[in-house]
Amino acid sequence: MKIILLLILLANVIFGDDISITASVDKDIVEINDEILLQVTVSGNTSSLPSLVLPEISDFNIYSRGQSQSQNFSFVNGRISSSVSIIYNYTLTPKGIGKFVIPSFSVEYKGKIYKTNPINIEVVKSSTQQRQTKPSRITKYTSNEDVFITVTLNKDKVYVNEPVIMSFRLYTRIGFLRQPQYKPPEITGFWIEDLPPQRNFKEIINGKEYMVTEIKTALFPLSPGEYTIGKAYVNCVIDDFSFDDFRDDFFKGIFSRGKNITLESKPVNINVLPLPLPKPSDFSGAVGVFDIKAEVDKKELKTNEPVTLTITISGSGNIKSITEPVISLSENEFKKYETVSSLNINKDNYKVTGSKVFKTVLVPKKAGKLIIPSVKYSFFDYIEKKYKVSSSSPIELLVKQGPKEETLISVGTLSPEGVKILGKDIRYIKQKNKFTFEKPLLYKNFIFVVINLSLPIGLLITWQVISYNKRRKKDERSLRASKAYSKAIKKLKNIYKLINTNKLDESYATLENVLTEYIADKLGKGQHGLTKEEIRQSLLNKVEESLINDINSLIEQIHFIRFAPSNDTQTNLEKLIKSIQETISKLEKVL
Amino acid sequence: MKKILVFLILFNTFGFSQNQSFIEKFIEANKLYEQQKYSEAINVYKELLSTKSMEVYYNIGNAYFKDKKIGYAILYYEKALKISPRDPDINYNLDYVRSFVKETAVQDTVGKFLNQMYNFVTLNELVLFTSIILLVLTGLLFFYLFKKVELVYWLSIGFGILFFVLLIWTCSRIYQNEDVIYAIVVESLAEAKSAPQDDYTTSFTIPEGKKVQILQTRDGWYEIFLKSENLKGWVKKEVLEII
Numbered sequence: 133m134k135i136i137l138l139l140i141l142l143a144n145v146i147f148g149d150d151i152s153i154t155a156s157v158d159k160d161i162v163e164i165n166d167e168i169l170l171q172v173t174v175s176g177n178t179s180s181l182p183s184l185v186l187p188e189i190s191d192f193n194i195y196s197r198g199q200s201q202s203q204n205f206s207f208v209n210g211r212i213s214s215s216v217s218i219i220y221n222y223t224l225t226p227k228g229i230g231k232f233v234i235p236s237f238s239v240e241y242k243g244k245i246y247k248t249n250p251i252n253i254e255v256v257k258s259s260t261q262q263r264q265t266k267p268s269r270i271t272k273y274t275s276n277e278d279v280f281i282t283v284t285l286n287k288d289k290v291y292v293n294e295p296v297i298m299s300f301r302l303y304t305r306i307g308f309l310r311q312p313q314y315k316p317p318e319i320t321g322f323w324i325e326d327l328p329p330q331r332n333f334k335e336i337i338n339g340k341e342y343m344v345t346e347i348k349t350a351l352f353p354l355s356p357g358e359y360t361i362g363k364a365y366v367n368c369v370i371d372d373f374s375f376d377d378f379r380d381d382f383f384k385g386i387f388s389r390g391k392n393i394t395l396e397s398k399p400v401n402i403n404v405l406p407l408p409l410p411k412p413s414d415f416s417g418a419v420g421v422f423d424i425k426a427e428v429d430k431k432e433l434k435t436n437e438p439v440t441l442t443i444t445i446s447g448s449g450n451i452k453s454i455t456e457p458v459i460s461l462s463e464n465e466f467k468k469y470e471t472v473s474s475l476n477i478n479k480d481n482y483k484v485t486g487s488k489v490f491k492t493v494l495v496p497k498k499a500g501k502l503i504i505p506s507v508k509y510s511f512f513d514y515i516e517k518k519y520k521v522s523s524s525s526p527i528e529l530l531v532k533q534g535p536k537e538e539t540l541i542s543v544g545t546l547s548p549e550g551v552k553i554l555g556k557d558i559r560y561i562k563q564k565n566k567f568t569f570e571k572p573l574l575y576k577n578f579i580f581v582v583i584n585l586s587l588p589i590g591l592l593i594t595w596q597v598i599s600y601n602k603r604r605k606k607d608e609r610s611l612r613a614s615k616a617y618s619k620a621i622k623k624l625k626n627i628y629k630l631i632n633t634n635k636l637d638e639s640y641a642t643l644e645n646v647l648t649e650y651i652a653d654k655l656g657k658g659q660h661g662l663t664k665e666e667i668r669q670s671l672l673n674k675v676e677e678s679l680i681n682d683i684n685s686l687i688e689q690i691h692f693i694r695f696a697p698s699n700d701t702q703t704n705l706e707k708l709i710k711s712i713q714e715t716i717s718k719l720e721k722v723l
Numbered sequence: 724m725k726k727i728l729v730f731l732i733l734f735n736t737f738g739f740s741q742n743q744s745f746i747e748k749f750i751e752a753n754k755l756y757e758q759q760k761y762s763e764a765i766n767v768y769k770e771l772l773s774t775k776s777m778e779v780y781y782n783i784g785n786a787y788f789k790d791k792k793i794g795y796a797i798l799y800y801e802k803a804l805k806i807s808p809r810d811p812d813i814n815y816n817l818d819y820v821r822s823f824v825k826e827t828a829v830q831d832t833v834g835k836f837l838n839q840m841y842n843f844v845t846l847n848e849l850v851l852f853t854s855i856i857l858l859v860l861t862g863l864l865f866f867y868l869f870k871k872v873e874l875v876y877w878l879s880i881g882f883g884i885l886f887f888v889l890l891i892w893t894c895s896r897i898y899q900n901e902d903v904i905y906a907i908v909v910e911s912l913a914e915a916k917s918a919p920q921d922d923y924t925t926s927f928t929i930p931e932g933k934k935v936q937i938l939q940t941r942d943g944w945y946e947i948f949l950k951s952e953n954l955k956g957w958v959k960k961e962v963l964e965i966i
Contacts, residue, residue: 557819558789558815558819558820559812560785561756561782561785562781562812563750563753565746565749565750567776567778567779568776568777568778569776569777570775570776570777571847573850575850575897584857587857587858587861588857588861590861591861591864591868594865594868595864595868
């Protein structure tokens with residue numbers, strides 16, 4: 133967890149300005165005649181990387197093998213950040229056997245010094261070289277007439293950063309048995325730039341014709357002072373006899389096994405002068421002859437549309453040390469993005485010339501005529517020994533008001549007007565004096581639970597009550613129906629008694645009721661007012677048609693007997709009762 | 724019905740009983756936070772913890788995050804979230820702070836969404852809602868007892884299903900609230916052992932800020948369960964803080 137936080141903090145630092153510098157070697161144990169590749173990588177998210185400061189390396193000969201530049205774009209939280217890294221390649225050759233230290237390389241950026249770690253190198257004896265070169269056979273041919281070397285500088289007094297051309301020449305009149313091995317002189321305090329290709333030509337010295345091999349190197353002194361260019365060495369194997377002896381001793385040549393010799397040059401002194409004072413305040417530090425040019429890819433555009441400003445500084449001098457010129461743009465008029473630089477070095481005619489191109493994406497914020505002011509670049513001209521300023525011509529842009537939303541899409545990743553998340557953070561604390569407190573749990577509240585339980589319980593009770601009432605009504609009816617027959621028979625028996633005791637009037641009334649009451653009980657209907665038609669209706673689907681007709685005729689007969697009495701009423705009544713009894717028992721079977 | 728209303732009103736007004744010193748303390752702590760004196764702000768906020776307020780929990784969470792204590796920050800955000808599960812600020816900050824917790828298990832979006840839905844309402848809100856649905860359902864059934872109307876019949880079935888689902892949800896939430904204890908790892912290096920003893924082997928390590936379920940307690944040790952990784956282990960009590 134802490135590591136992550138640390139990473140975040142680190143990341144924040146990187147989003148600011150950060151320079152990192154590392155150095156690495158291909159091996160740390162090396163043989164005396166072998167060479168070490170040293171890579172120094174300077175990277176950072178600024179387009180103008182500071183130049184590397186070389187330390188004093190006394191134990192090794194150091195040669196620049198050029199540099200390569202790479203650029204990375206990354207999008208972090210919607211923000212573009214570019215990082216540039218320059219890899220400086222050097223070849224180191226050891227001067228002696230033992231343990232040595234390659235000191236720190238450093239860069240200075242915004243007042244801070246970034247350093248590499250020193251690297252320990254162990255130099256061991258070479259097993260192979262000892263076999264090749266037998267020490268007893270080495271002869272120094274320093275000023276041999278047939279083969280010699282020279283190291284010369286084209287000037288002996290220079291300003292800091294002024295190029296000096298060092299020429300190494302190998303003069304020979306004889307052939308070599310093997311390709312000679314060249315060890316360049318020790319050079320410290322200079323920026324070294326090889327000037328290929330090597331040149332071969334013939335030169336006549338003192339009447340003798342020599343084959344000359346010339347290797348040129350450009351040196352840029354890094355700081356003022358007296359310097360000595362050390363001795364250069366050439367190791368070569370020549371025929372072990374001189375050219376003149378050839379005729380005298382022919383056979384010597386045939387059996388000659390070659391002679392290993394080491395040639396040595398004289399050291400050369402050079403005086404490096406500091407740049408004259410006073411220096412202009414805007415001095416860029418570049419020494420040479422430079423010219424600045426500014427261009428845009430389009431002059432008519434719309435607001436929020438990107439335009440690329442290309443500034444080219446070209447000339448001769450130490451091109452690599454050219455720093456980004458200051459472009460003074462109004463914050464209200466332009467949005468400026470990171471500058472991307474590219475290097476173009478030309479070494480034609482043994483002169484370091486070239487150009488450095490700075491590309492900056494600008495996005496105009498306002499409509500109208502906007503002016504990119506003249507960009508000035510101040511440098512020291514070592515030929516005229518004066519500080520000079522080269523300035524580009526100002527550029528006028530015609531900016532039209534463009535739609536905001538559309539350009540967001542067309543600009544794409546640059547989207548200057550959209551929501552840009554620059555740094556994600558938590559939301560701010562709550563400061564309103566209005567609080568949401570934790571509330572007691574509802575389900576633990578007794579009243580609440582009781583209310584909730586009472587609802588379904590109440591429902592259940594009501595339902596039970598209603599259904600109980602319904603059931604009870606139904607029960608009453610079935611009881612009545614089951615008792616109907618015995619009740620009717622009982623009544624009929626009573627009527628017999630009434631007839632026997634001659635209470636005929638009463639018996640009529642009861643007789644009429646017996647049948648209707650029976651039917652009403654059976655069907656669960658009210659006992660009174662059951663008419664003939666109603667009986668017919670309610671029985672219609674339950675009993676046969678004939679039985680209904682019988683019932684109806686019986687009722688009519690009762691009515692007839694009651695309202696038209698005759699002498700033989702008693703016997704008629706008894707007949708009637710009998711048929712009623714039969715009908716009821718018939719009904720009892722069906723209903 | 725009236726009783727319920729009165730009861731609810733009582734319930735809500737509970738939150739507005741604040742006293743003056745509480746507010747003063749709160750403002751004091753906020754000022755300390757603004758001055759970036761985070762640990763001091765935490766101390767003042769903590770004096771307000773007796774009345775459990777979402778705002779206090781949230782601000783403590785913020786202060787702990789600024790003080791680079793991810794575990795405690797998550798702990799207090801979780802506490803705040805329990806009171807206000809839909810507060811956008813808490814959710815945003817919790818999500819952001821959680822992004823610093825190294826998760827080994829792949830977060831499945833469906834599971835996360837379901838979990839969010841499950842905890843979308845507070846337990847009280849859920850209980851109340853279920854209770855209202857019960858009320859409506861009972862009303863409908865009462866009506867149906869006396870008048871058999873087809874519309875009421877279908878409505879009752881609909882509300883019945885709704886009530887059933889809500890009841891399961893509510894019961895599950897109540898169970899979670901009562902029996903499932905969650906805790907947050909607050910130490911930067913938490914090791915889970917295979918048994919509640921120091922000399923047992925370490926089964927796994929848990930990142931600070933991770934939410935774990937506590938299964939049981941035994942003298943100074945918690946048995947924890949990591950659902951997404953399906954791991955069980957014993958950790959020391961001081962490593963965890965219960966939400």
